[in-house]
Amino acid sequence: MIPIVDLKDQYQSIRKEVIEAVTGVMDSCQFILGAETKKLEQEVEAYTGSKYAVAVGNGTDAILLTLKAYGIKQGDAVITSTFTYYATAGAIARCGARPVFCDIDPKTYNISPEGLKKLVKDGKQGLEIKAVIPVDLYGEIADMDEILAIAKECNLKVIEDAAQAFGAEYKxxxxxxxxxxxxxxxxPGKNLGAYGDAGMVVTTEESLADLLRVYRNQGNKVKYHHIVIGHNSRMDAIQAAILRVKLQYIDKWNSKRRAIAKFYDEKLKGLDIVTPFVSKDKTHIYHLYVIRFKDKEQKDNVKKLLYEEGVDARTYYPIPLHLQDCFKYLGYRKGDFPEAEKASEETLAIPIYPELTEKQQGFIVDTIKRSIGK
Ligand SMILES: Cc1ncc(COP(=O)(O)O)c(C=O)c1O
Incomplete structure (x- = not known):
């Protein structure tokens, strides 16, 4: 079986360093936050060019705590893409605000700046739109210039969900x-993955970083002085130590992903299959390599043959968020976001990870070609 992501070979390649790093934490007996987490925060600050990094328990909490730290609550609305993982919109609902969904640009699968502009102009009856959460879906940064310009005009906070895009670049x-x-x-399955749950927020705002440190630690500013209703969302030191090892390899691994994507791009050219679009000023990190077929039937046939031949290919995401049961209360209907709905039917992610061999890549391409009769 060729899985959609395989963590085993990568672990073997860094096993010695990981065991040393984990042993260091065990010997220090400093298991929550502590020196390793502080060092990881500093390294991520340097890597991303952000002034502050705050390590938290997972990526969902990174979004949720940021919304809370910005005081976003019941009566507020937050815009995000309907074509993303549940966690993005779940965090909006969990802070009490109303998720307002936006359709995607069919070329990039990221939030459509035109759609965003329209939503902001229309307003949301009785609710104040406070923020937008663009998602860097599959590892490609959203159209940030346009999104930031719209947000600036309307005084919206921009919280970038970069969960799938560590190391990706735009300009x-x-x-x-x-x-x-x-x-x-x-x-663990992310391109920079821990060996358990972990997440992080980066920002240039000192006040936000300070408040996030309070929110992640039970609302404590000073021990036993709880200034807000906080969470228990502290990164554990073992995860931080492992991530510090892996951070040294991330550029090499991301390049390897790009090389595999290039191979797929070339081999699938001229087959009536849409391969990922990357604009010239962006560097994709291909957390996922997503291809698009002419219709759902063709996609399903390819997926079936791949599966029969031992290749795990999946659709991310088969049901856009506006059609999920948990968001029924928002009143959306099928047909509200046609681009996302079409993408959810016609797209398929095929395996991509740095350790995928040339033979495996070739086999995946040949199987796709066979399925569509080429
Ligand atoms: C786009 C997106 N946002 C948020 C999350 C939530 O991250 P986590 O699973 O670490 O809570 C994920 C990953 O699962 C994701 O893909």
Whole structure:
């Protein structure tokens, strides 16, 4: 079986360093936050060019705590893409605000700046739109210049969900560093993945970073003085130590992903399959390599043959968020966001990870070609 992501070979390649790093934490007996987490925060600050980094328990909390630290609450609205992982919109609902969904640009699968402009202009009856959360879907940064311009005009906070895009660039700037805050997930399957849950917020605002440190630690400013209703969302030191090892390899691994993407791009050219679009000023990190077929039937057939041949290919995301049961109360209907709905039917992610061999890549391409009769 060729899985959609395989963590085993990568672990073997860094096993010695990881074990040393974990042993260091065990010997220090400093298991929560502590020196390792502080060092990781400093390294991520340097890597992303952000002034402050705050390590938290997971990527979902990175978004949720940022919304809370900005005082976003019931009666407020926050715009995000309907074509993203649940966690982005779940965090909006969990802070009490109303998620307002936006359609995607069918070329990039990221939030459509035109759609955003329209939503902001229309307003949301009785609710104040406080923020927008663009998602750097699949590892490509959203159209940040346009999004930031719209947000500035309307005084919206921009919280970049960079969970899938560690190391991606737009005009030479790193993912996470565009808006008021950037949120990362270090879930094991991410391109920079811990060996458990972990997440981080980066920002240039000192006051936000200070408040996030309070929110992640039970609302404590000083021990036993709780100034807000906080969470228990502290990164554990073992995850920080592992991430520090992996951070040294991230550029090499991201380049490897790009090389595999280039191979796929070339081999799938001229087959009536849409390969990922990357504009000239962006550097994709291909957390996922997503291709698009002429219709759902063709996509399903390819997926089926790949599966029969031992290749795990998946659709991210098969049900856009506006059609999820948990968001029924928002009153959206099928047809509200046609681009996202079409993408959810016609797209398929095929395996991509740095250790995927040339033979495996070739086999995946040949199987796709066979399925569509080429
Ligand atoms: C776009 C996006 N946002 C948020 C998250 C949430 O991150 P986590 O699983 O670390 O909570 C994820 C990953 O799962 C994601 O892909």
């Amino acid at each position: 030479g700037k790193k993912a996470g560093s565009f808006g008021d805050a950037g949120c990362f997930s270090f879930y």
